[in-house]
Amino acid sequence: xxxxxxxxxxxxxxxxxxxxxxxxxxxxxxxxxxxxxxxxxxxxxxxxxxxxxxxxxxxxxxxxxxxxxxxxxxxxxxxxxxxxxxxxxxxxxxxxxxxxxxxxxxxxxxxxxxxxxxxxxxxxxxxxxxxxxxxxxxxxxxxxxxxxxxxxxxxxxxxxxxxxxxxxxxxxxxxxxxxxxxxxxxxxxxxxxxxxxxxxxxxxxxxxxxxxxxxxxxxxxxxxxxxxxxxxxxxxx
Numbered sequence: 001x002x003x004x005x006x007x008x009x010x011x012x013x014x015x016x017x018x019x020x021x022x023x024x025x026x027x028x029x030x031x032x033x034x035x036x037x038x039x040x041x042x043x044x045x046x047x048x049x050x051x052x053x054x055x056x057x058x059x060x061x062x063x064x065x066x067x068x069x070x071x072x073x074x075x076x077x078x079x080x081x082x083x084x085x086x087x088x089x090x091x092x093x094x095x096x097x098x099x100x101x102x103x104x105x106x107x108x109x110x111x112x113x114x115x116x117x118x119x120x121x122x123x124x125x126x127x128x129x130x131x132x133x134x135x136x137x138x139x140x141x142x143x144x145x146x147x148x149x150x151x152x153x154x155x156x157x158x159x160x161x162x163x164x165x166x167x168x169x170x171x172x173x174x175x176x177x178x179x180x181x182x183x184x185x186x187x188x189x190x191x192x193x194x195x196x197x198x199x200x201x202x203x204x205x206x207x208x209x210x211x212x213x214x215x216x217x218x219x220x221x222x223x224x225x226x227x228x229x230x231x232x233x234x235x236x237x
Contacts, residue, residue, distance in 0.1 A: 010051035121161035140192035
């Protein structure tokens with residue numbers, strides 16, 4: 001492990017150990033190095049190490065109990081809604097399988113969010129969706145531009161326009177996984193303008209206050225992404 005030189009030492013140790021746990025370098029059998037070992041390997045104080053341990057415990061990756069010391073928790077206990085945990089998982093080798101599960105979750109949420117946006121979204125909410133779509137169209141027309149951020153803004157704007165606070169609370173989780181998903185599904189489609197047009201159909205349905213059509217258009221978009229991801233998984237076998 002490399003020695004860390006940064007003001008935010010605890011966060012950096014958290015990131016290093018979090019990635020290592022999810023990658024399988026540390027597990028319930030092997031455990032984590034001792035506090036003293038971590039201090040030596042990273043060149044930091046016990047205070048910084050203990051703070052990192054607290055952050056990892058809050059994410060469900062480890063637990064610390066009297067007389068048992070620090071234990072690495074099984075994957076079933078990890079907090080997948082924590083954006084750091086999700087990012088570490090997506091950075092690891094089984095990222096396609098994680099993305100498939102993520103798309104299954106999106107399928108359960110985003111079509112309904114689109115329907116709610118068509119029904120309850122304010123004119124201002126819908127304008128934000130329009131602004132994101134406009135940026136997507138601009139990027140699609142420019143071979144040197146990326147529509148990545150505009151695409152993320154489009155989906156998070158719909159979550160907000162749904163006026164469902166529980167849906168909107170998922171925005172950071174959605175953005176984190178969607179940012180990785182887009183890197184696989186957009187090139188697979190091979191046509192940025194086509195991607196923008198598919199998003200435009202969702203926006204038009206929301207603008208015209210057509211909840212069922214908005215739901216169907218979002219379902220189609222996610223289902224198409226699922227097809228691309230499943231093809232990648234099959235090709236990797």
